[in-house]
Amino acid sequence: GPQQCVRECRHRPKLCRGVNYRNQELLCELVSTINETEPNSDYVRIELGQEIVNTECLSCSIDELCVMLSSKQFHCIKEGNAATGPKDCTYIYNSNTQSPSGHYQVWLRNLGHVTVYCDMVTDGGGWTVFQRRHDGSQDFNRTWIEYKNGFGNMSLEFWLGNEKLHYLLSQGTNEMRMDMKDFTNEKRYVKYSSFNVGNEFSNYTVTLSGFSGDVDDCFTGTAMPINNMMFTTQDRDNDMFAENCAELSASGWWHNNCNCANPNGLYLSGETALHDKGIIYGPWLGFSYSLKFTELKVRRLV
Numbered sequence: 001g002p003q004q005c006v007r008e009c010r011h012r013p014k015l016c017r018g019v020n021y022r023n024q025e026l027l028c029e030l031v032s033t034i035n036e037t038e039p040n041s042d043y044v045r046i047e048l049g050q051e052i053v054n055t056e057c058l059s060c061s062i063d064e065l066c067v068m069l070s071s072k073q074f075h076c077i078k079e080g081n082a083a084t085g086p087k088d089c090t091y092i093y094n095s096n097t098q099s100p101s102g103h104y105q106v107w108l109r110n111l112g113h114v115t116v117y118c119d120m121v122t123d124g125g126g127w128t129v130f131q132r133r134h135d136g137s138q139d140f141n142r143t144w145i146e147y148k149n150g151f152g153n154m155s156l157e158f159w160l161g162n163e164k165l166h167y168l169l170s171q172g173t174n175e176m177r178m179d180m181k182d183f184t185n186e187k188r189y190v191k192y193s194s195f196n197v198g199n200e201f202s203n204y205t206v207t208l209s210g211f212s213g214d215v216d217d218c219f220t221g222t223a224m225p226i227n228n229m230m231f232t233t234q235d236r237d238n239d240m241f242a243e244n245c246a247e248l249s250a251s252g253w254w255h256n257n258c259n260c261a262n263p264n265g266l267y268l269s270g271e272t273a274l275h276d277k278g279i280i281y282g283p284w285l286g287f288s289y290s291l292k293f294t295e296l297k298v299r300r301l302v
Helices: 003-012 055-059 089-095 144-149 164-169 245-249
Strands: 017-020 027-029 043-047 064-068 073-077 102-108 111-117 127-132 176-180 187-196 206-213 293-300
Touching: 027 245, 089 111, 089 127, 089 293, 102 164, 111 164, 127 164, 144 164, 144 206, 164 187
Parallel strands: none
Antiparallel strands: 017 027, 017 043, 064 073, 102 111, 111 127, 127 293, 176 187, 176 293, 187 206
């Protein structure tokens, strides 16, 4: 509506001084000046006074967006497209390597503007995070529609959403990294040079290859790899096992028969008698140790 139109204008203080909005066609025009009124009641002209533009935004150039981070600080980033905005955290980082980690808005095909969390520090920065566990504040034993749309708090624990992840990855060739930490704060990571997730028609089938890391490969190099697996939830059984692995492991995931890692499992705080239900990574600490922290993230290569 007109409010979103005004927000788009405020992101571009050097370029935009007002908006023309036509409700019938949901038309939003950003203009550098408004010098007349429009008699048609369905067509609204709104002039933005300079006093409502944040002074930090005035340093942004014409081809930059002014975005507010979760810290409430404003930051200038180059646009991925004049009509849309940056398409992922890789683009934001490449536009300004000093961009801090935090919440940003990106534009995804068919979805429009989406809020994401960007990791601008780890392994060269530019990562779009799609999963985090670290305090047990979220229940990850969710339904298909919840995993499709995403859930949680991006400052704490969350799943970005399979639909968003699909469109994010469809913009190019991507790598994936998973960082892990146990309750003694020992850290491990795995990384894959190619990572993709199909659309809902494919049940969000995942493909990945090109392993590296400082712990053995679980996702492609074991008897229960996730490569070419469809996504399974408590109410949508797409795994290779006779029973529903999402119910057995208390998690939505690309279950096979069932898994050797369960990043979306129960938050059980270390050693547990609940075999294969916690946040496990089998090749590191086995199937009865639930990790303190996991974070999965993707970065566009091309």
